Amino acid sequence: MSPSTVSRALNDHPRISVETKRRVKEAAKELGYFAFGSARTLKTKRSMTVGVIVSDIRNPFFLDFLDGVERTLFPRRYKMLLATSNEDVEKEATYIKWLLEHDVDGIIVSPTCDKDGKTNINLLRKIKKTGIPVVLYDRVFEGFENEFDSVTIDNAGAILSAMKYLYTLGHKRIGIILASSNLYTIKKRYQGYLEACELFRLDCRNEDTLVLKSPLSEEMDAEIEDFIRKASFTALITTNHTITKKVYKSVKKLGMKIPNDLSVIGFDDVEENLFFDPPVTVIRQPVFQIGKTTAMLLLGRLDGEDLKPHRVVLNAELVKRKSAVPIE
Amino acid sequence: MSPSTVSRALNDHPRISVETKRRVKEAAKELGYFAFGSARTLKTKRSMTVGVIVSDIRNPFFLDFLDGVERTLFPRRYKMLLATSNEDVEKEATYIKWLLEHDVDGIIVSPTCDKDGKTNINLLRKIKKTGIPVVLYDRVFEGFENEFDSVTIDNAGAILSAMKYLYTLGHKRIGIILASSNLYTIKKRYQGYLEACELFRLDCRNEDTLVLKSPLSEEMDAEIEDFIRKASFTALITTNHTITKKVYKSVKKLGMKIPNDLSVIGFDDVEENLFFDPPVTVIRQPVFQIGKTTAMLLLGRLDGEDLKPHRVVLNAELVKRKSAVPIE
C-alpha cells in the first residue's frame, strides 16, 4: 500500500474506500503509529498551534483567560504554545521569535512596555506583514489602537463608574494606586480617574497624597503603607488584584479598619474577594470572555477573514460588597 | 553562498569563519529571516518543546507550578505546549496524542483518573517505550509508583501533621472533606487521616458524619453545607483550596463562626489565605518547587540520563494562622 493511500486514510480524505480506510486505521492503532507533525507542517504550512504570550504567569487573571482561550481553541484542534514575558520587553521579543521559529499559525499577546516606553510593536508589525495574524488583548499600543486586532475593556469607564459610586457615597477625597503606570491599561485607568475628578469637581491637584505611581516591586509594600499612613483620602481605588492584597495587608498592619477608616474599591475579581475581611467591592473584568473573544478573533483570521482590524472593547462591572461605605 | 554555510552561520557551528558568520547574521536580520522550525525538527528529531498537561487550568495551583516549569525550561530554550485535561481521561488522551503529533521532546503530566479508575497509564507507557520521556507530578499511578519519574508530596504525612496539631489543640472529633476521592492525592490524604485516627485513638467509625467524599460539582455546595450543619466534629480539614473556600462560604451562610464554632485547616496556600476572615491555617505544598523539580527531571532525561525512574517526594508544611484554635 502506498504512502499516499495511508495518508488519505488517516486524514479522512474523501477519495478513499471505506474498507481501505478501516484497515489502515486499524493497522495504525496496532502499530502505535503517530504522524510526525513537523513533516506535515513543513508540507502544509500550518502547524495548528498558536502562540499565547501572557505578561505575568503568576497573575490569577490568566487562569480564567487561558481557560477562555483553551475552550475556544480546543474544538478547532489548535494547541497553545505558552509563553510569559514577565513584563520584560526583551523576554517578550525572545519568545515572539521562538514562537515564529516554531511555525505558529498565529499569536495572542498582551504586549508589555518598559519604563522608557519601549515595546515590540515593530516586531509584531513585521510578523503581521508576513501574514501571521496577531491579536492583542488587555493592552494595545498607544497611538496605534487600530493597527492590530484587539480585545480590551473600557478601563477609563470602569474607574469612572467606581469614582461615581464613591462620590455618591459622599467621598470627596479619593486616592488611587497605579502600579506600572507606563502600561496602557494603567494609563487609561488614571485617565478615568482624572476625568471623574473633573466631572465631580474633586480636588486632585495635590497629586502626591492622592496618587501613588510606584511600580510593582519589593519596596512597594513599604510605599503603600506610607501612602496610607499619610492618607489625605477617605476612599482608595486599586488597579489590580495584587495591589488590593497589599492594601489590605497595609491597612491591617497600621491597625486601621476597612471600611470604617478607609473605603476601598479593588480591581479584578477573584472568588477569594468574597472571603476577605471585609469582602471586597471591586471592578470586575470579564476575563473568561476576554480569552474567548481573543481566541475567536484569531480563529477568524486563521479562517481567512481579512478585513480591517477588529477592535473589541468589553465592559467591566462594579461588584458592590462591603469594603466601600458612605462617609460619616 | 550555499545553504549549508548559512545554516552553519546561524547555528554557530564551529567550522565557519567569523567574518562569514557576521555577514550571514546581518543579512538574516535585515531580511527578517526566521528559520522554519518544522524543517529543522524533521531533520534533527528534536522540537525543543515539551508538553505540559495540567488537570484543571482554573486551579491557582498551576500559577506557581507553571512559573516553576517555565523558569527552568526557558534558559534551556525549551518551550511549553500547554494542555488541560479538566480531569477528563478522554480529553487527556486526546491531548497526549496531539502533543505526540507535535513531536514534543517530553511530556509533563498530572494524570487524571475517572470514577471507574480508568487512566491513561497504557498510553503513557507506550510513549515512554518509544523513548519520549514522561514525568508525572502531583499524582502517580497507584500500584505503579515506581514505573515513571515523578514529583509528589507526602500527602499522608501532611494530613497526619495537621491531625496531630488539632489533637494537640484538644480536638477529638475531626472531620475531613475529600473531593474526587478517586484521585491518588486524595486517597493518600484519606490514608493519612485514618492513620492519625488510629495513632491518636480518635473515633472515626461513624464515617458519614466525619468524612465527606462527594466529588467536586455544583451540588457540592449544598452537600458541604449539610455536612457542616449536622457536624459531629469540632475541627475540619479540607483537601484543596476550592473546598476551603466552600467551607468558609457555608460556615458564613449557616451563621457560624470560624474558629469559635469550628476549627478549620485548609489545603494549598495562596496569598489570599492571609486575608480571609479569619486567616486560614493551611497545609502548604511547595508548588513552585514541584514545578522546578518536575522540569529538571525532564531535562535530565532529555540530556540522556537513563537510569531507573526517579521518584521525588517533597514535604508539605503546616502554616499556622487563625482558623484553628484549642477547644474550650
Place this chain on the structure above:
DNA sequence: ATGAAAGCGCTAACAG
C-alpha cells in the same frame, strides 16, 4: 572553511 547533495516524513498534484 565552504559547497554539493541527500534525505528527514509527510502531502498533493498528477496519472492511471
Place this chain on the structure above:
DNA sequence: CTGTTAGCGCTTTCAT
C-alpha cells in the same frame, strides 16, 4: 479509488 513522484526547508555527511 490508488499509486507514483516531487518537494516542503532544513541539517549533515562527504568532498573539496
